[in-house]
Amino acid sequence: MRHDRWRQIDELFAAALERVDADERAAFLAEACAGDDALRREVEKMLGFDRQAEDFIETSLFGVAARLLTGQLDAAESPSVAADAVNIAAKKDASRRSPIHTTSGSIDDARFIPGDVLAERYRIGGLLGRGGMGEVYRADDLKLKQPVALKFLPDTLSSDGVALARFYQEVSVARQISHRHVCRVYDVGEFEGQPFISMEFVRGEELASLLKRINRLPHDKAVEVARQLCGGLAAIHDKGVLHRDLKPANIMLDERGDVRITDFGIAALTESLTGAREAAVGTPAYMSPEQLAGRELTVASDIYSLGLVLYEVFTGKRAFEAANVVDMLRLRRSDTEPTNPSKLITDLDPLVERVILRCLERDAGARPASALQVAAALPGGDPLAAALAAGETPSPEMVAAAPKQGSLRPPVALALLASVVVSVTIAVLLSGRVSLHRFVPLTKSPDDLKSRASEIAKRAGYDAPPLDTVHGFNAEYEYFEYVRKQDASPDRWEKLKTGQPAAITFWYRQSPRYLEAYDYWRIDPGNPPNDLSGMLLVKLDTTGRLTYFEAAPPQVDETVNTDANVNTNSTTNVNANANANSLANSNANANSNVNTNAKVDANSNADAKAAPDWSQLFREAGLDLANFRATESRWTPPHHADARAAWEGTYPGRPELPLKVEAAAYRGKPVYFELIGSWQRPNRQTPFEPSVAQKTFATLLLTLYFGALLLGALLAWRNLQLGRGDRRGAFRLALFTFALRMLHWIFFAHHIPAEGEVAQVIAGLESAVYWASFMGMMYLALEPFLRRRWPEWIISWSRLLAGDFRDPLVGRDVLIGATFGLGVVVVNHAMVLVPPMFGRNPLSITTNSNLLYEHGLLGLSNFIPLLMNQTAASIMFPFIIVCVLLFFTMLLRRKRLGLAASWLLFYLAINLNFGDASLPSMLLGALLPTILLGVLTRFGLLALIATHFFTHILPFYPVTTDFSAWHATNYLLQLFVMAVLLLYAFHTSLAGQPLFRGRFLED
């Protein structure tokens, strides 16, 4: 043949190959070879050879060559190796077909013969079978002296680098699956360029052949096989592997009759490599609709195949039956539904039929979410108990799928709901006798107080309109403690009702610039510092009386001439003025008529260097200057001042409470005015001298914090390495925490239209990311231990985390948590009220959480941050309890001892905070840790979270019986949230049972 002729044929051959469609190809050839029939025949011949040569020389000879290199292959010796060499190269189909061909035929044509040793390690025992995948040999591992199965893969795999890499990846994951109902994959190897998998050799029988032999399994055995199948499949899914080809031929029953799932994950890979040509006969019978349609496969696809297998196991008949593959495909595409199993087997357990039909839902979303749910739905199934009994750590899905139904009987649910209502009522009624904010007259709303504060500022001479203002409330803990320790009178708390001295103060800041908190977004009276000229801080008691005033004077004194001489003069003037002032004071002492004097002072001073009219500020503070005696000023003002003054007296109507008033002015405008009770410490000058207890506490706290971080990180990492950590759960928890914190930031931060907002956004994100990572990490670290030891505690939690809000167990635990949470509130109130009844202690009250003052009193805009705070804390707190319990249990090796130690620790922690050492208070104090640990051990984590949440419904909010009060908004909103949660929990926990059965009517 001539060269150009050859070239012509080859080019047309190439062009024809491009055209896949037969008609198109024929048309193309007819046109291209017009008139040259010989040419056309040649090309058609080549196309024929192309079809035949598909597997031809696809396996490289390199391996053989390598062995030749070593001299181990000698021409004259070792016939079997010589046979090998050509076997690999030319797997000849019996006699007729092409010489160098890899398509395999009968069993006699096996690639290896018994006795062959591969890779110096595996001695071939015989060919076990041959499927769409490739050949499977039984072999002996000569090194480890145990039987293995070697599965060779289609030759095409070895020549495709990408597919090979994917194959190794798949096997590396499959290797991690260790489950007694899954066939172990050991390793991959390569023999003469042929990749193979070594895996556990299971002595037994394929489910397919067993079913062929005995038709269907006896019911009990079928349930057992089904459960084992579910367990094995769940273990496979747990590692993120899909089986993709679950069918009776891939399920072995070993010598003991236990299920072993084989061939997971690899089926689809080889299929994609070899194309539809190799698709094994019979497989479409077990494919899910989405698999048939070529759509993406999910866990639900395996569940469908599982349903088909179960169908066959229980009924002995295939769900879809057809004579050949083509008919099968036609049948499957026709949307025919399988006959209901109960039509085939009349005495079939309806539970079984229901679960099979659920698996066979065409809509993947309607099928059971996991193999474990299938197991749980089978008669008498509890995979969680089975896993624990087998000493395995159950997976999060397994925990969530535990068959703990947990719906409440209507009378119980109603009783719980009623007890919540009773507890709330008691708590609200009692709060009037125990909560600080119920004693303080909350007569003025924050808006009223704010406008009053700005009025005071204007009247004091600061009338420039501010650019930015912020306000809030604070509890005066120093005064509170003073009363608690110093005042033993029975009506000591009643005295708070005058509002003076202030137990709760309102603060108001205004600034000529935007207020940007330093390092955090929380603006408070000291952050940012009041150091910019024109900044003002005003504090009022809750009825609007001034308790504190502070204004930053201008940086440059505009009233003074810049002339040096005048400057000196002015200094002298100031001195003179100071002298005049003290003189005035001594005058005041003598005449007790400071009022006039001060006024004269202010008026007579042309350059306004004299003191302002202090009586004005006294009036703002609800005091009468006439009742005060001037004294030497000892408290230095926070800002520069050219005049200072101080007075002594008592609080109006409280002669036993000494009151000192310190004031300072600059250029005739007050820069400082403060009411100082005897409890007040000069905090600016108090050196940092922590007591031994404080030092110990700080050290302990830091050690615990850093220890927890480090240990948490290590444990989380280790759990991830071992594949134990619940990644999905941790991620969801972290995401939820992030959302909570971001919402808190959005609603709580003081947002400003300036570039400082960027820094605030970053600070908000930092905080949210920190908490999210912290929670996620701690969850990864802690949860696996909890899941291993006490999985029954996290069943409802796992379901909630998986998004199953309608689960009756979730509802039950929330309802129970609410009951106990509000019980805790009542106990807390009782701890305040009961001990004084026994006469040992004077009546005490509680100050509530700081959050009440930070958010609770500030109206609607602060409701969301408060709720977010409450939720985040409620999630975190139970984990701390769990952490402590786990720690002690591991340390003491016994759950009981761990519980006892934790109880003791919580008891001490709670009682050091609240308790006075009397028997009633000790008994009441003992109730709290008992409730918390009891709820955890009896009802689990979610119930404990709910307990914490409901415990903090009242202390964070200004509880009141006056629903029309300005501060009732947040409290009412919270009651609404609580009611919604309770109704949801109540409704869910009933799981659709009717509340009233109408028995009364029947009787």
Next chain:
Amino acid sequence: MTTVSPQEITGLLADWGRGDREAFDKLTPLVYAELRRIARRQMSRERDGHTLQATALVNEAFIRLSGQDNNFNWQDRAHFYAVCAQVMRHILIDHARAHARDKRGGGAIQVSLNEAAALAGGRASEFLALDEALRALELFDQQKGRIVELRYFAGLGIEETAEVLKISPTTVRREWRRAKAWLYRALAEGGGDETRPLATN
């Protein structure tokens, strides 16, 4: 055995890359010796789950012969693979020839005693036929020949072959498919037929 410096090998590869046939002839025994040495050592080494892997073998040989690590660009590595492929091809053909000779000559009795060996002998001749067909194909289309050499004799994947030959993987795939069809045809239509297209004139 003469020892060769890595620089020398690099130099030879470079020369060969420029089309110096002599450089290749010098390279072949060096590569052969090295491959043999490494393969021997690997076969004798007892290691858990170890198998003799062609790619590993060539890679190790390459690293040894080229001196150090992977400072070599693809040009060198590609050439090296090509050398390996040709070396392998020579070894195999020589082996098959020796086998075929044995069958005709002194080894006949031994072979007739063993059916498997007889089968192998028969295949050795088919193998020689393949080599012959490949030679014929190379005359018509050198690129197809080299693709077969790299894929079949050196065990390179599609991607690697593409890199060695500096053509696209798609081209390799297409050419490989047609090369197989041509070779298959040459073998299927048997020897001696005047009409077979690959016969040289």
